[in-house]
Amino acid sequence: MSSVESKGIPADLTLVSAMRAGNEDALAQLYDRYSPVVYSVALRVLGDTGKAEDVLQEVFMQLWRNPEVFDSSRGNLGAWLAVIARNRAIDMLRKRRPETDIEDVVVSVERDLAGEADRMRIMEKVRGLLGTMPSLQRSALEMAYFEGLSHSEISAKTGEPLGTIKTRIRTGLLALRKAFET
């Protein structure tokens, strides 16, 4: 039994299984659990509530239509939905067709995101870490992640060498990882 089930909250996979059987209530529960994450990241990328709602709708409808695409091998459902939502929002921002098939997205996250308290704690911690990160590193990371800029675009925008941008992005991600390893 997962930690969330031990707290009386149905595990993500239990709800996904119920969705496979056409259970609308399972969809509603997953929506209540993860819609703030999906919506927030889409809103942060797109800066438009209507478009963010469209992404929200699209991501959950994809899961509803084809719950088989998510299983435990895809990683953590909350993180997976966040990555899918961010990718879809970037595609929309850059007015391009979806570049990544959701079936190809594997997200390795060991942390449990099903409980709201867990998500809040993680959010606070990430925000705290970003606050202490060197601003050039933080902005490189945010430009890549929330604006969908390529490293050469960031380099052109900031005037910094490509190699520096690459390294900043990598060390920024590794710093996030390290913060949750302790």
Place this chain on the structure above:
Amino acid sequence: MSVHEQFADDLALYALGALEGGERARLEEHLEECSACRREMETLRGDSALLALSTAGPKPPARARQRLLEAAARERRDIAKVRPAHPWWLPLPWLAAGALALLVVVLSVQNSGLRQQVASLQRDSARYQIELQQAREIVSTLTASDAMQVTLVAAKTPPQPQGKAMYVRDRSSLIFLASNMPQVPPEKTYELWLIPMSGAPIPAGLFKPDAHGSATVINPPLPPNVEAKAFAITVEPEAGSTTPTMPIVMVGAGE
């Protein structure tokens, strides 16, 4: 297992979807064959998900939830309309599986029966082979043109014509062996007769003796299940007769 250092920075960019062009193509090619780098890329993607989580705050409007659930229910109804709850073909796989299972049982029983039959036939066949071989040897000896045929009689008695009939009524099988038979005139033949317990004599084969006066008649066509009282030989036209022409040149009753 550690990642390949030359790809380390590119893995992070790729996880964010920020790697382009030739560098992206080269890394994708490498990821196809390097599980360590693939795992690291997935972990970096997980790290990037933390950035997404950092944005949590604004909640979607209530109408978004309603819109999603209505769309989900609508799609479900549409699917249900397209696909009847119990389409006619739904039981087919089960029926097919049941029929197959039944077929397997029937075939298994049949197979077992057939195996027993085959084993029995093989035993019969082996026995028949042996019997056939013995019969061939007997017939071959009896009918061999170079066989030395000797009739033993009392000493100082000139050889006498002899005929020996072996008749099995149940099988309507008759073997007749003759020796020291005088030659018949041209256009004439000997005819063997089965004399039944009642009724007219029955033709039992034509024969002409060889140069040594020997002859055989083996399994001539005979009516079934006739009890023989005696066998007789007459001289008949070459085509044979349906009734014996007198005189009877040889006769013998069963012992």
